[in-house]
Amino acid sequence: MTPRPGQEATVRDADITVRVSATADPAAVRSARLGLLLRSLRDRGPRSRGRLAEETGLTRTVATGLVDELVELGLVFCEDADRRGAGRPGVQVRLVGGAVCGVGAEVNVDHLAVVAVDLAGTVIAEARRGIDGRNLPAEGVLAELADLITDALAEARTAGTTVAAITVGVAGLVDTATQRVTLAPNLGWRDIDVAEDVRHRLAATAGLLGPVPPVRVANEATLAATAELDPADADRADMVVLYGEVGLGGAIVSGGRVAMGRHGWAGEIGHLQVDPRGRRCGCGRTGCWETVVGLRALLESATDPDDPIRDPALTLEERLATLVERARLADGRTLAALDEVGTWLGTGAAVLVNALNPGTVVLSGYYAALGEWLRPAVEARLAADVLAPRAGGTRVAVSAFGPTAAVRGGALVSLEPVLSDPTVLADLPELHGGTR
Amino acid sequence: MTPRPGQEATVRDADITVRVSATADPAAVRSARLGLLLRSLRDRGPRSRGRLAEETGLTRTVATGLVDELVELGLVFCEDADRRGAGRPGVQVRLVGGAVCGVGAEVNVDHLAVVAVDLAGTVIAEARRGIDGRNLPAEGVLAELADLITDALAEARTAGTTVAAITVGVAGLVDTATQRVTLAPNLGWRDIDVAEDVRHRLAATAGLLGPVPPVRVANEATLAATAELDPADADRADMVVLYGEVGLGGAIVSGGRVAMGRHGWAGEIGHLQVDPRGRRCGCGRTGCWETVVGLRALLESATDPDDPIRDPALTLEERLATLVERARLADGRTLAALDEVGTWLGTGAAVLVNALNPGTVVLSGYYAALGEWLRPAVEARLAADVLAPRAGGTRVAVSAFGPTAAVRGGALVSLEPVLSDPTVLADLPELHGGTR
Numbered sequence: 128m129t130p131r132p133g134q135e136a137t138v139r140d141a142d143i144t145v146r147v148s149a150t151a152d153p154a155a156v157r158s159a160r161l162g163l164l165l166r167s168l169r170d171r172g173p174r175s176r177g178r179l180a181e182e183t184g185l186t187r188t189v190a191t192g193l194v195d196e197l198v199e200l201g202l203v204f205c206e207d208a209d210r211r212g213a214g215r216p217g218v219q220v221r222l223v224g225g226a227v228c229g230v231g232a233e234v235n236v237d238h239l240a241v242v243a244v245d246l247a248g249t250v251i252a253e254a255r256r257g258i259d260g261r262n263l264p265a266e267g268v269l270a271e272l273a274d275l276i277t278d279a280l281a282e283a284r285t286a287g288t289t290v291a292a293i294t295v296g297v298a299g300l301v302d303t304a305t306q307r308v309t310l311a312p313n314l315g316w317r318d319i320d321v322a323e324d325v326r327h328r329l330a331a332t333a334g335l336l337g338p339v340p341p342v343r344v345a346n347e348a349t350l351a352a353t354a355e356l357d358p359a360d361a362d363r364a365d366m367v368v369l370y371g372e373v374g375l376g377g378a379i380v381s382g383g384r385v386a387m388g389r390h391g392w393a394g395e396i397g398h399l400q401v402d403p404r405g406r407r408c409g410c411g412r413t414g415c416w417e418t419v420v421g422l423r424a425l426l427e428s429a430t431d432p433d434d435p436i437r438d439p440a441l442t443l444e445e446r447l448a449t450l451v452e453r454a455r456l457a458d459g460r461t462l463a464a465l466d467e468v469g470t471w472l473g474t475g476a477a478v479l480v481n482a483l484n485p486g487t488v489v490l491s492g493y494y495a496a497l498g499e500w501l502r503p504a505v506e507a508r509l510a511a512d513v514l515a516p517r518a519g520g521t522r523v524a525v526s527a528f529g530p531t532a533a534v535r536g537g538a539l540v541s542l543e544p545v546l547s548d549p550t551v552l553a554d555l556p557e558l559h560g561g562t563r
Numbered sequence: 564m565t566p567r568p569g570q571e572a573t574v575r576d577a578d579i580t581v582r583v584s585a586t587a588d589p590a591a592v593r594s595a596r597l598g599l600l601l602r603s604l605r606d607r608g609p610r611s612r613g614r615l616a617e618e619t620g621l622t623r624t625v626a627t628g629l630v631d632e633l634v635e636l637g638l639v640f641c642e643d644a645d646r647r648g649a650g651r652p653g654v655q656v657r658l659v660g661g662a663v664c665g666v667g668a669e670v671n672v673d674h675l676a677v678v679a680v681d682l683a684g685t686v687i688a689e690a691r692r693g694i695d696g697r698n699l700p701a702e703g704v705l706a707e708l709a710d711l712i713t714d715a716l717a718e719a720r721t722a723g724t725t726v727a728a729i730t731v732g733v734a735g736l737v738d739t740a741t742q743r744v745t746l747a748p749n750l751g752w753r754d755i756d757v758a759e760d761v762r763h764r765l766a767a768t769a770g771l772l773g774p775v776p777p778v779r780v781a782n783e784a785t786l787a788a789t790a791e792l793d794p795a796d797a798d799r800a801d802m803v804v805l806y807g808e809v810g811l812g813g814a815i816v817s818g819g820r821v822a823m824g825r826h827g828w829a830g831e832i833g834h835l836q837v838d839p840r841g842r843r844c845g846c847g848r849t850g851c852w853e854t855v856v857g858l859r860a861l862l863e864s865a866t867d868p869d870d871p872i873r874d875p876a877l878t879l880e881e882r883l884a885t886l887v888e889r890a891r892l893a894d895g896r897t898l899a900a901l902d903e904v905g906t907w908l909g910t911g912a913a914v915l916v917n918a919l920n921p922g923t924v925v926l927s928g929y930y931a932a933l934g935e936w937l938r939p940a941v942e943a944r945l946a947a948d949v950l951a952p953r954a955g956g957t958r959v960a961v962s963a964f965g966p967t968a969a970v971r972g973g974a975l976v977s978l979e980p981v982l983s984d985p986t987v988l989a990d991l992p993e994l995h996g997g998t999r
Contacts, residue, residue, distance in 0.1 A: 300951055309952060365825045379918060381817035388920020389801045392951035395917040403839060410950065479918065481831040482815060484824020514846065515736055515828035516745060 158548035160185065161193055165202060165222070165549050169246055173206070173221040194220055200552050201226045202246070202545075224249060227545055227552060228283055230293040230340070231537020232276055233347055234268060234321070236260040236313045236373040237422075238443045241275040242531065243283050243290070244538035246545070252282035253531075259439040260314050268314070269321065273328035280329070280340075289555055290340040291545045293329075294537035295321055296347030298372055303391030306344055312409035313374045313421075340555065343540075348376025348394050350536030351491050352385045354528050362486030362522060367479045369396075369472065370533065371492035374409070375417035379483060397421075401475050419471040422493050425450075429464035443530050447496040454500050462500065469501040473508020480509055484519045495529025594984035596621065597629055601638060601658070601985050605682055609642070609657035630656055636988050637662045638682070638981075660685060663981055663988060664719055666729040666776070667973020668712055669783055670704060670757070672696040672749045672809040673858075674879045677711040678967065679719050679726070680974035682981070688718035689967075695875040696750050704750070705757065709764035716765070716776075725991055726776040727981045729765075730973035731757055732783030734808055739827030742780055748845035749810045776991065779976075784812025784830050786972030787927050788821045790964050798922030798958060803915045805832075805908065806969065807928035810845070811853035815919060833857075837911050855907040858929050861886075865900035879966050883932040890936050898936065905937040909944020916945055920955045931965025 163183055168174070174182070180190030197203040206219040224247025233240045237260060243252040254275045260268055276293060283290050299311025308319045322344045329339040348370035357363045366380035377396035379386045386393050397417035398410050405414030418424060422443075429450065430436050436449050453461040476488050490498050490505070502523050509518040528535050544551050599619055604610070610618070616626035633639040642655040660683025669676045673696060679688040690711045696704055712729060719726050735747025744755045757780045765775045784806040793799045802816035813832035815822045822829050833853035834846050841850030854860060858879075865886065866872050872885050889897040912924050926934050926941070938959050945954040964971050980987050 310950065362825060365822070365829075377918070379817075381815075381822050382820065384818065386801070386817050386919060388955065389798060389922035390920055390951070390956040392920040392955040393801075393918065395920075395950045398917060398950055399914050412948075478835050478914065481834060482813065482829065482915065482918075483822060484826055484828035484831075486825035512848075514746065514831045514834055515826070519824070519828040520826040 157193070158550055160189070161196060161549045162547050164190070164193055164197060165246075166546055168203060168220060168222045169224075169248075169546075173219040175218060176205075176220055179220055197549060200549055202549055202552065222247060225251070225286060225288050227291050227542070227555075228288045229291050229538040229541025229543075229545075230276065230279055230283075231296065231350065231534035231539070231541060232272060232293060232325075233296045233350075233533045233537065234260070234272055234314070235298050235347070235443075237439065238530075239268070239272050239275055240531065240534045241272075241279045242534040242538055243279045243288075244535065244542070245288055246542065251286050251288060252279040254278060255442055255444065257440055257442040257445075265314070265316055265319050266324075269324050270328060273325055273332060276325065276329060277332045289552065290541075291552075291555060292341045292343060292541035293325070294350065294541045295325060295342065295344045296350040296533040296537050297321060297344060298347050298374060298376055300392060300395065301344055301346045303345075303387065308344060312411075315409075345537070345540065346376065346378075346394060347372070347533040348378045348492075349385055349387070350534075350540060351376070351526075351528075351532035352378030352380055352394075352489075353536035353539055354532045355489050355491065355526060355536075356380065356383070356385070358383060360486075365483065365485045366487045366489060367476065367483060367485045368489045368491050368526075369476065369494060371420065371422060371490070371494040373423050374421045376492070377479075379479070380485070381483070396475070396479065399475055399478060401471060416471070416475040420468050420475070422446075425464055425468050425493075428467060429453075429461050443493065447493060447530070451496060454497070465497060465500040466504050469504025470508055472501060473505040474512065476505060477509055477512030480513050480519055480521050481515075484515065485521055488521055488523050489526050490523065491526035491528065491532045492530055495526040495532070498525030593629070594986055596625070597632060597985045598983050600626070600629055600633060601682075602982055604639060604656060604658045605660075605684075605982075609655040611654060612641075612656055615656055633985060636985055638985055638988065658683060661687070661722060661724050663727050663978070663991075664724045665727050665974040665977025665979075665981075666712065666715055666719075667732065667786065667970035667975070667977060668708060668729060668761075669732045669786075669969045669973065670696070670708055670750070671734050671783070671879075673875065674966075675704070675708050675711055676967065676970045677708075677715045678970040678974055679715045679724075680971065680978070681724055682978065687722050687724060688715040690714060691878055691880065693876055693878040693881075701750070701752055701755050702760075705760050706764060709761055709768060712761065712765060713768045725988065726977075727988070727991060728777045728779060728977035729761070730786065730977045731761060731778065731780045732786040732969040732973050733757060733780060734783050734810060734812055736828060736831065737780055737782045739781075739823065744780060748847075751845075781973070781976065782812065782814075782830055783808070783969040784814045784928075785821055785823070786970075786976060787812070787962075787964075787968035788814030788816055788830075788925075789972035789975055790968045791925050791927065791962060791972075792816065792819070792821070794819060796922075801919065801921045802923045802925060803912065803919060803921045804925045804927050804962075805912065805930060807856065807858060807926070807930040808966075809859050810857045812928070813915075815915070816921070817919070832911070832915065835911055835914060837907060852907070852911040856904050856911070858882075861900055861904050861929075864903060865889075865897050879929065883929060883966070887932060890933070901933060901936040902940050905940025906944055908937060909941040910948065912941060913945055913948030916949050916955055916957050917951075920951065921957055924957055924959050925962050926959065927962035927964065927968045928966055931962040931968070934961030 176191055176194055180187045203220055203222055225245050228243045228245040230243045238257050240255045245251055297308050300309040302309045306322045308316055308321050322342045326342045351370045352368040355368055364383045368378045370376035375397035378394045398415040400414050401416045402414035406418045408415035408418045436446050505523050513519050526532050612627055612630055616623045639656055639658055661681045664679045664681040666679045674693050676691045681687050733744050736745040738745045742758045744752055744757050758778045762778045787806045788804040791804055800819045804814045806812040811833035814830045834851040836850050837852045838850035842854045844851035844854045872882050941959050949955050962968050
């Protein structure tokens, strides 16, 4: 098809570019522009309609019409609403941060987590629960997860916030096309329709509050990487995110985007063989990277089987707090175990750094809490094993989110549809009777 | 800075999009549009000015002015030039394919190669020479390379073709910022200013013909990957290119672009450790991937030390022809060696496929000639070692260019400046006295 220049649909402001097909219809262009304004208000704070128009490259008339639509959707308000009609230039357009939120959830072998984050980035609900995912069947795990999500939906309702979507991160292979979890070796799951199962359970519980928001499923490390994206940091345009849990999840960011690969299976780095004479992995192979850097490996090396830290009832945070305490007290066995895990982490990371030369390797998941002790060993391995000088200039960073990175990322991903096209909000089920 | 919508500088036709900064000056916009027209004529053949305007989303007046500029630069001609003024709609705008060419050159441990490819994709000069790069000092290697390039420049001159640039691919780490070869373990090179050295030598020889075109240096596998890019093939938007030579070079394509990484060092996959009890590598480590899949490994496993195939005077093609002949005759030792190399190739490739889920793994370099025997073993390893079902949907392809992929890619890269901004042609040294 021939593009029509009159419908040139690249809309942008200085920092944000939103592109839609050059053959897009006018409604798509309008949606993209609404999204641009919304992102701009979220990222750079309240401004006058005139400045907003100028900075987004829209004419003032167009911008004013779009702002009115966003007001109608309950997503922004004008600070001096009464005099809006007079077009006073001093009137400030401001995001209604709490109008809408995204929910991120996570299924891991030893814990579940849920968080609801609104448009302004404020956490409006958060919960975690320790589980014994290896011995609990999938239905049991998902029933507990649905409980946690139901609580979060109730809290969102109380706060008067519409839930845009729910994104569930799982430590395993997710078929992005069918939205099923194909394989989660550490959970022992094969071909589980997590999204449909959770939707079903929510309809039975949260459904009492109203219709259930869309539920999607994704790989947890992919979600964790989303939380680490920062368009303002050139060192994060190419990035490797190592997400430590019982196993090891990973995600690769290339050119500012999380690389999903041709069919969405990218990021399976945990089964890189680093120790051919090593231990058997949950995947059936021997000496996979995650057998030496997963939380299980750390606990086995740092503690005895009867150590209270291994109690499955403990949350991840409780375990990590104990490890941090022991490391701070310079407990020899803990420090040696951390050094060993850090060294293996660096050994595998060097393979990815040689292949990809990322600006940053992010230690996320459980690694974040222990970053102080892991990072030196990781850096030492990169310096030794990366062919390019000075480890290719790659720096090692510790995630600011740590074990909450995946749920945070899930919440951000859940908000994406609203930021791409705020008009979807009109079609979303309202879980609350509050004002919008 | 605030973008000015009047200078919206995304120019595109149905298949090609060229973006320049939204704050670009009008000259940059004009250059990008000239490039767009040139690419469009190259990729889709001659057309009338009217259709060209329509398909590139430019007004007819603007397109006509731009076509006139391209005629002036000698890059296109109008088939009915005498009646051009009359604006007959049937007049066809046609690329002058031979107006300009790019030169690609390659330094490998056992051979040198040069090719000149013009805008239409026609090879106008080509040469290869076997060398013993391990025993010849860098100056000796580069002197031989400069000889080959000089011959290619002379041929371009005879053909009446302007040389846009010369890009030299090296099997080693290239510092893209300083344009120096930091480390080429198999050549034994450290910190060699290849571009400056070649420029110097050309000034002394080819310089007699006129000023020397710009010389750049790049990693050879990166160049080989450029030759494999195909925007029309979704399976090639995410791609891993394995470039077999004495060692193993690699390149990763993500989102349709060759991933260079933060500082340009991406693609160093040859030193992934696959066999901790294996042989010593040129890099000083043990059991690197390239020690089991490089041409040296294949020759050592397939032939005795006194086999005539190991004569350093042979070109790569001669060696490969002998191997192909033996494989066709079902020589047991040759087939076993190929199966072994293919299996190791698949073992390492599985690591990258797990991490990146590419649509295609391309067997390039020396692997291409032997693809028939290597591919089954590679596919078998991917099926066994990739966690995602059906090897993640990744297919294994054999390069159509093979050992010439890097020089071809170098020639394409050399033409890039002209395709991005055809006006650079006015500033290029003319090596010829022919008509343009």
